[in-house]
Amino acid sequence: xxxxxxxVRNLSKKFGDFIANDDLSFDVYKGEIFGxxxxxxxGKTTAMRVLCGLSKPxxxxxxxxxxxxxSQTELIKTNIGYMSQxxxxxxxxxxxxxxxxxxxxxxxxxxxxxxxxxxxINKLQLNAVRKKLVRxxxxxxxxKLAFSVAIFHEPKIVFLDxxxxxxxxxxxxxxxxxxxxxxxxxxxxxxxxxxxxxxEYCNRVSIMVDGKIAALDTPVNLMQxxxxxNMDEVFLKIVRFS
Amino acid sequence: MNIFKGxxxxxxxxxxxxxxxxxxxxxxxxxxxxxxxxVIKSEIKDADIAIYDQAKDxxxxxxxxxxxxxxxxxxxxxxxxxxxxxxxxxxGKVKLVIIFEQNFSEKLEKTGNANVQILADAxxxxxxxxxxxxxxxxxxxxxxxxxxxxxxxxxxITEIRMEYNPELKxxxxxxxxxxxxxxxxxxxxMTSISITKxxxxxxxxxxxxxxxxxxxxxxxxxVPYIFLSIINVLIILSISYYVFDVPIKGSLFLLVSVxxxxxxxxxxxxxxxxxxxxxxxVAMMISLVALMLPSILLSGFIFPIENMPIVLQYLCQLMPPxxxxxxxxxxxxxxxxxxxxxxxxxxxxIMMIVFNLLSIKKFKIRLE
Amino acid sequence: MQxxxxxxxxxxxxxxxxVKALENINFSVDNGEMxxxxxxxxxxxxxxxxxxxxxxxxxxxxxxxxxxxxxKDYKKIRKTIGYMPGKFSLYYDLTVEENLNFFATVxxxxxxxxxxxxxxxxxxxxxxxxxxxxxxSGGMKQKLALSCAMIHKPDVLFLDxxxxxxxxxxxxxxxxxxxxxxxxxxxxxxxxxxxxxxELCDRVALIQDGTILTVDTPxxxxxSFDNPLYSIYSDNIYYLLKDLRALSATKSVFAxxxxxxxxxxxxxNIEDVNKYLKxxxxxxSNTKIITPCIEDCFMQLMSxxx
Numbered sequence: 001x002x003x004x005x006x007x008v009r010n011l012s013k014k015f016g017d018f019i020a021n022d023d024l025s026f027d028v029y030k031g032e033i034f035g036x037x038x039x040x041x042x043g044k045t046t047a048m049r050v051l052c053g054l055s056k057p058x059x060x061x062x063x064x065x066x067x068x069x070x071s072q073t074e075l076i077k078t079n080i081g082y083m084s085q086x087x088x089x090x091x092x093x094x095x096x097x098x099x100x101x102x103x104x105x106x107x108x109x110x111x112x113x114x115x116x117x118x119x120x121i122n123k124l125q126l127n128a129v130r131k132k133l134v135r136x137x138x139x140x141x142x143x144k145l146a147f148s149v150a151i152f153h154e155p156k157i158v159f160l161d162x163x164x165x166x167x168x169x170x171x172x173x174x175x176x177x178x179x180x181x182x183x184x185x186x187x188x189x190x191x192x193x194x195x196x197x198x199x200e201y202c203n204r205v206s207i208m209v210d211g212k213i214a215a216l217d218t219p220v221n222l223m224q225x226x227x228x229x230n231m232d233e234v235f236l237k238i239v240r241f242s
Numbered sequence: 243m244n245i246f247k248g249x250x251x252x253x254x255x256x257x258x259x260x261x262x263x264x265x266x267x268x269x270x271x272x273x274x275x276x277x278x279x280x281v282i283k284s285e286i287k288d289a290d291i292a293i294y295d296q297a298k299d300x301x302x303x304x305x306x307x308x309x310x311x312x313x314x315x316x317x318x319x320x321x322x323x324x325x326x327x328x329x330x331x332x333x334g335k336v337k338l339v340i341i342f343e344q345n346f347s348e349k350l351e352k353t354g355n356a357n358v359q360i361l362a363d364a365x366x367x368x369x370x371x372x373x374x375x376x377x378x379x380x381x382x383x384x385x386x387x388x389x390x391x392x393x394x395x396x397x398x399i400t401e402i403r404m405e406y407n408p409e410l411k412x413x414x415x416x417x418x419x420x421x422x423x424x425x426x427x428x429x430x431x432m433t434s435i436s437i438t439k440x441x442x443x444x445x446x447x448x449x450x451x452x453x454x455x456x457x458x459x460x461x462x463x464x465v466p467y468i469f470l471s472i473i474n475v476l477i478i479l480s481i482s483y484y485v486f487d488v489p490i491k492g493s494l495f496l497l498v499s500v501x502x503x504x505x506x507x508x509x510x511x512x513x514x515x516x517x518x519x520x521x522x523x524v525a526m527m528i529s530l531v532a533l534m535l536p537s538i539l540l541s542g543f544i545f546p547i548e549n550m551p552i553v554l555q556y557l558c559q560l561m562p563p564x565x566x567x568x569x570x571x572x573x574x575x576x577x578x579x580x581x582x583x584x585x586x587x588x589x590x591x592i593m594m595i596v597f598n599l600l601s602i603k604k605f606k607i608r609l610e
Numbered sequence: 611m612q613x614x615x616x617x618x619x620x621x622x623x624x625x626x627x628x629v630k631a632l633e634n635i636n637f638s639v640d641n642g643e644m645x646x647x648x649x650x651x652x653x654x655x656x657x658x659x660x661x662x663x664x665x666x667x668x669x670x671x672x673x674x675x676x677x678x679x680x681x682k683d684y685k686k687i688r689k690t691i692g693y694m695p696g697k698f699s700l701y702y703d704l705t706v707e708e709n710l711n712f713f714a715t716v717x718x719x720x721x722x723x724x725x726x727x728x729x730x731x732x733x734x735x736x737x738x739x740x741x742x743x744x745x746x747s748g749g750m751k752q753k754l755a756l757s758c759a760m761i762h763k764p765d766v767l768f769l770d771x772x773x774x775x776x777x778x779x780x781x782x783x784x785x786x787x788x789x790x791x792x793x794x795x796x797x798x799x800x801x802x803x804x805x806x807x808x809e810l811c812d813r814v815a816l817i818q819d820g821t822i823l824t825v826d827t828p829x830x831x832x833x834s835f836d837n838p839l840y841s842i843y844s845d846n847i848y849y850l851l852k853d854l855r856a857l858s859a860t861k862s863v864f865a866x867x868x869x870x871x872x873x874x875x876x877x878x879n880i881e882d883v884n885k886y887l888k889x890x891x892x893x894x895s896n897t898k899i900i901t902p903c904i905e906d907c908f909m910q911l912m913s914x915x916x
Contacts, residue, residue: 039777040748139651165775166651166803168818169909173864180848195804196778200867201847219868230867232778232806239779248715252704259703259742444699448758451663451693453685454716607684609665 002029011060020046022211033189038208065156081150084161088146091135106153140171160191196232249462271424291338292330294321297346338373359401417482418570419543422563426508431529433512438525471505491577504566510597517604537563616797621671631657637825644792646811647801654820655801659770692764698755702744717762728757749780769800805905823911835902837873844892853890
């Protein structure tokens, strides 16, 4: 059977009168690429923060990689990786320095950091530019590096918040190749995106509307259910008519 | 004209909707003024003094007693010669030396006049002045008591000497100083921040791509602050007048006019700052470090300019607050008319023009 | 505008130190056209728009907007264009109505005077007119920013990535609004990183690394795709991609949603490919020939260039 790695039961998050997340329940399986979609302001970011152990839910039982979000947030943080479009690397540090810094944050030994860094730099073919500041790298490379850094400490789950916004189509696909590769090795990937073709790359997709999960299934099943020819249509139908 | 009006209205909305701006605008001046005022007032307690009593007779001893029991003074040294005086001052502890002449009581009772010399360490002018006025007050109250029981009017002639800073700064010095400091800081910092904020938010990009003229943008930014700074001036003046009894001897109209000139100078400086940076943070740092520190250190507000090394003295001449403080002191405390301060006013005026010319030269009609 | 052209760009280059943001750009935009500048972040879209809106000086070359030179006649250009920068440039502490009012005043007009023009868009956010702009949702900010950029009835409207970071539904709505604006005779110059939005434009320029890959109508761009394009479906895209990349007949292969888009070297028999797939374990793979989309074309042009 599929092994569950994220369990969410009746998650609610309120800010005063405003209900950002209304009674969410879902599971994410180990090694799965789980797409987390929704319109702006539907509550994706809020839910993602709760799952990363950054904010406490108002109510509900949530278990991430075997740890409880109320009492074991520190353990959660060491077992997940996080990357967002807006912030992931320090632009005024070099590639080398960024990798070492993140390795240090997750308490890897110096020896470990050194070894893994060489592997990573070779794999991404960044040897010629490793002493350059991250700000000098093209956006696509930066995002690929950011993803690698987010999983540098070999977390069980990685959360990606719009990782490919604005990236050119070829690099975007190279980025997804990396996601596939890691997921194939057993990493669970939790990803938000505005590109609907990327939603189709996911094993399963959830779509949030007004703080609730309006649909959750494989892309193929969603397209059948909503009688749509692609995820773009599915999304439109769900968001507009629910 | 309509565009300008619209711009000014928008700026007022920005200011009134952001309580932090309001706090900086009105809270800080109030707190600063009260703080400075009370710190300076309450400083005088148990000040160390030395007494050189050449008479050691009835009246001199009774006066000494009265001085020491007032709570303001504490005897640090009993001196027995003149040479000891400078020694005492140099050690730094003694702030005031009181000297009774020989045969003090005899002279007082026979001629009705006797001499007391009061020497103060005026390198801290405010303290010195307060100590002198306290000891004066105690002496005159002693005489008053004496006169009430005697037929003959007695009089103690006091000779006051300010050591180390003969051109004494008034105790009220802090009001002009603080006014300079606050107007400088608030006017310059607030304008530079509000202009750089537009750059950070990207709204400046839209304004630049519109037909609105750069002059209208800056003028529109500045007008509300002129208005609010004037209110600030009035608040500072009323507090110093009513709470700290600082006199306003000269013309109020002249005083306010000079303040407006200084506000304009500070605002021009703020505009200039905003032309050289694109971030609010940098604008704030420049305003604080490049404006506030010199306003405190190089304006004669706290440290007398005359005692500075010659290079710094020249540098002081470039500080707008230095001129403003001098003008304000003359108007408020000495009550002079415009004919006495026109030179200093001209200096301020020229500074303002220069700042504006620089800003106009530096203002970018594009993004680079 | 005797030429019938709203924008004429001639040999525009823009360098920042050693970085070449734009290299030798040449194209023109017709009156009343909806023109899309399409490319990823860092391609030079913003630099080009800022040059055309007179906010930046080109390093070399020149451009005419609305018949005015972008350098010499910048004041005249600023009177006749509308501009919406990448960040929604609104005053967040001002209410919706105060923002609109302010921008109307800046251009020497009033909301009332041009209300007809913005009515379709503004009426959607008018119920919130007393709310501060900072408290609006992304979609509403976008609508307000658009209203502000059009309040003076510009001849040409420049929009820099108006749909970036906006969800798919709001993006659709936004493009519908643009259509309506275009129908009022306003020329629209819009940049976007979303390839699928190209099909909504009359003509597009595809831009990558500071150079133009092509300028044409979306239909013609698609026609220029010179190889037959196949779409192959399989249960596991990751292995499908890997296996197809290992195939020597493969010219290019990219993931596209549930399937991959692939072109082959000349003379490849498609039956051989299907057989190969069955052999590598893709039992229910399905191959069909398809019409390329703009994204396919973009990737092909990108590969040709490099």
